[in-house]
Amino acid sequence: MKGIKLGGILLLFLLFSELINAQGRGTAITGVNLWNTDGSFTPNRTILVEKGLIKDIFETGSKGLNDTVKKIDLQGHYLIPGLIDTHVHMGMGNRALPRTPDTARMEFKRWVYNGVTSVRDMGGDARLLAYENRLIQRNEIPGPEIYFCATFGGDDMMDKDMRMKIITQGVKMKNAGWAQRATPEMDIEQSVAMARGSLVSGIKFYAGVDADLIKEITKEAHEQGLKSWSHLTVFPDRPIKIIEAGVDVVTHVWGAFWQDKDVDPTVRIPFTHTSFENARAAIYPQDLSKLNVDSPELKMLLDAMVEHNVIWDINYSIKNPKMYDLYKAYALAASKAGVTLSTGTDYYNDITEPYPTVFREIEQLVGDGILSPAKAIEAATLNGAKAIGIEETHGSVEKGKVANLVVLRKNPLEDIMAIREIEFTMKNGHIFYRKDYAQIQKTKQPEH
Numbered sequence: 001m002k003g004i005k006l007g008g009i010l011l012l013f014l015l016f017s018e019l020i021n022a023q024g025r026g027t028a029i030t031g032v033n034l035w036n037t038d039g040s041f042t043p044n045r046t047i048l049v050e051k052g053l054i055k056d057i058f059e060t061g062s063k064g065l066n067d068t069v070k071k072i073d074l075q076g077h078y079l080i081p082g083l084i085d086t087h088v089h090m091g092m093g094n095r096a097l098p099r100t101p102d103t104a105r106m107e108f109k110r111w112v113y114n115g116v117t118s119v120r121d122m123g124g125d126a127r128l129l130a131y132e133n134r135l136i137q138r139n140e141i142p143g144p145e146i147y148f149c150a151t152f153g154g155d156d157m158m159d160k161d162m163r164m165k166i167i168t169q170g171v172k173m174k175n176a177g178w179a180q181r182a183t184p185e186m187d188i189e190q191s192v193a194m195a196r197g198s199l200v201s202g203i204k205f206y207a208g209v210d211a212d213l214i215k216e217i218t219k220e221a222h223e224q225g226l227k228s229w230s231h232l233t234v235f236p237d238r239p240i241k242i243i244e245a246g247v248d249v250v251t252h253v254w255g256a257f258w259q260d261k262d263v264d265p266t267v268r269i270p271f272t273h274t275s276f277e278n279a280r281a282a283i284y285p286q287d288l289s290k291l292n293v294d295s296p297e298l299k300m301l302l303d304a305m306v307e308h309n310v311i312w313d314i315n316y317s318i319k320n321p322k323m324y325d326l327y328k329a330y331a332l333a334a335s336k337a338g339v340t341l342s343t344g345t346d347y348y349n350d351i352t353e354p355y356p357t358v359f360r361e362i363e364q365l366v367g368d369g370i371l372s373p374a375k376a377i378e379a380a381t382l383n384g385a386k387a388i389g390i391e392e393t394h395g396s397v398e399k400g401k402v403a404n405l406v407v408l409r410k411n412p413l414e415d416i417m418a419i420r421e422i423e424f425t426m427k428n429g430h431i432f433y434r435k436d437y438a439q440i441q442k443t444k445q446p447e448h
């Protein structure tokens with residue numbers, strides 16, 4: 001009897017240790033060219049991944065690997081950190097954007113199979129984003145990590161903007177921590193705490209908030225561990241006041257237009273988004289021919305961005321041919337001044353396209369001579385992580401960091417188009433082979 005009991009215990013013990021081993025079993029990528037944060041590759045590296053983290057990095061063959069470790073030989077391949085899109089929109093109701101979980105999930109899938117491991121959502125519904133992010137983190141649906149914001153705007157915006165109505169549907173706006181009215185009468189500490197309670201990573205300032213108030217809210221946000229994100233021009237102040245208010249990230253090229261002495265940000269069509277069609281008229285100065293990219297005012301703004309360590313989520317590759325030359329001139333001036341850029345897109349292409357829009361953003365920044373291939377990869381990885389505030393754990397391939405990475409078949413430093421040559425994405429240690437995504441697309445989209 002005793003013998004049977006002992007045998008049973010031994011069997012249980014063996015079973016459990018087998019389970020523990022299986023769980024602890026890591027993955028080793030061997031022989032790969034590894035991206036360094038200085039923008040070069042080190043050949044012949046092994047990256048050992050365990051439980052979603054990068055456990056070790058060493059020269060292939062210089063250390064032994066346990067038999068239980070799954071080995072993937074990737075000689076001749078190039079490994080870069082997972083890509084980050086610092087400007088996406090989910091569930092805001094615009095026809096051009098993913099409106100429902102169904103359409104959003106197609107984009108989540110396209111992102112993660114194409115190397116995008118984290119995204120920063122702007123102005124979305126925190127309830128929806130938190131729910132989708134939970135499913136993604138549990139590996140119930142494929143997708144990137146989603147970070148999102150609380151939208152803060154002035155009276156005009158909160159009363160009239162159709163987007164604010166959509167993202168707070170079903171609750172009273174004053175109870176929605178993720179969409180708040182920013183006025184001098186507000187209780188800043190409580191507002192920031194409510195934002196935190198809705199699981200956001202930062203506060204995003206949109207329109208109609210004075211720079212002095214942005215400064216106070218930013219200070220409190222930082223104290224409570226949140227980032228401060230803003231449109232580069234929030235109106236009525238000029239953009240330099242937003243930089244001086246201490247925000248961490250600013251968004252859009254057009255914000256810089258309003259630093260020009262010949263345009264006045266206090267005189268404009270109110271930025272209320274009563275329809276998406278009227279939005280453009282509100283964000284661009286009426287007479288664009290007045291803008292001077294060589295002005296001392298713009299130089300002062302760009303220098304201030306460098307001095308304050310602000311990241312510019314520049315949204316360069318928008319599809320507006322009329323604005324193209326202007327955008328290019330401003331982006332070139334920014335890169336010349338040494339401003340840190342991140343790759344936010346703010347638009348979606350057709351879901352049947354094989355690659356999401358962040359590829360066009362990266363390729364166009366390189367193609368137009370704004371960033372070198374190395375700087376563009378940095379913009380799409382480490383700078384994106386800094387913009388979100390996760391650079392301690394993301395944005396580079398280093399021991400102890402989260403195993404979010406992309407394996408390429410060609411060297412992106414020789415030709416940036418190599419970022420499309422994806423073998424697989426690893427997110428939290430979980431592998432998504434690009435060829436599997438192609439198959440999904442093919443069955444969904446019969447050839448014609």
Ligand SMILES: [Zn+2]
Nearest residue numbers: 087089122346
């Ligand atoms: Zn946007």
